[in-house]
Amino acid sequence: MDKTTNGFVNSFIEYLQIEKNYSENTINSYKKDIEQFLLFLHAEGIVVTDVEYFNARLYVTELYHQKISRASAARKISCIRSFYKFLLREQIVKENPFALVIQPKKEKKLPSFFYEEELELLFDVCREPTPLKIRDLALLELLYATGIRVSECANIQLSDIDFDIGTILVKGKGRKERYVPFGSFAHEAIQKYIEEGRSVLMQEKEKHTFLFVNSRGGPLTTRGIRYILSKIIESAALTGKIHPHMLRHTFATHMLNNGADMRTVQELLGHDNLSSTQVYTHITKEHLRKTYMNHHPRA
Structure with a gap:
């Protein structure tokens, strides 16, 4: 991760800690999801500020290929969407490439309980x-x-x-x-x-x-x-x-x-x-x- 991208990520994490008041577990989860996304961008030869809707769709396709659960895929997409929403607010990017990405519907599993x-x-x-x-x-x-x-x-x-x-x-x-x-x-x-x-x-x-x-x-x-x-x-x-x-x-x-x-x-x-x-x-x-x-x- 280059210094510029690292700065964007650190600023986003500070935003989650200070403004959103998220728990440590939630923030760690966000970090992991962003790191995974950045690895995808590196493999595609794309920088964070150049991501477009096409790249966002490609990333969603990559998540499907990994055969992770719908809930996990939805969480990762939501995380990256929030990341770009923050970058848009800070005027680092001009649009949120994940704004129109449709999240997979979660499986409707009934919670188990004890009799x-x-x-x-x-x-x-x-x-x-x-x-x-x-x-x-x-x-x-x-x-x-x-x-x-x-x-x-x-x-x-x-x-x-x-x-x-x-x-x-x-x-x-x-x-x-x-x-x-x-x-x-x-x-x-x-x-x-x-x-x-x-x-x-x-x-x-x-x-x-x-x-x-x-x-x-x-x-x-x-x-x-x-x-x-x-x-x-x-x-x-x-x-x-x-x-x-x-x-x-x-x-x-x-x-x-x-x-x-x-x-x-x-x-x-x-x-x-x-x-x-x-x-x-x-x-x-x-x-x-x-x-x-x-x-x-x-x-």
């Missing part, structure tokens, strides 16, 4: 009276009670929890904050963890205020939480394709199945757009259809 019987199996795995199992149960109860992301869970501080009114302050994507309530099961599990689990794990560690800690008393990372959840799922001997994010899907699905309105679930999940939440209506409709087919005499 209540499956959840009980997960909770049962964590019912041993050891500090780590007490932590794991609190982790599981909180994720199911709130529907927060694993990354949001890793950043929870002790001061973010209000036991009196049963709410937790969650720092979401783009550093946006929201208050999410939690119920009696999570309340009991978290309080027991703080008193009997966290305090034991933290004995020989420099004090910090993160809620969840690892076996050495240090802050539990996003990767660490995913590992713990994967082990819980594995120990419960559940079959099929199961991943930690299913707890978030389960929260939303169970809320809607039990009569919660879409706007409330949207706010609790921290979705910017209602369309992101509406995917769960397909699950609840499928649930209704299966219930009907199983119980109606003339189904």
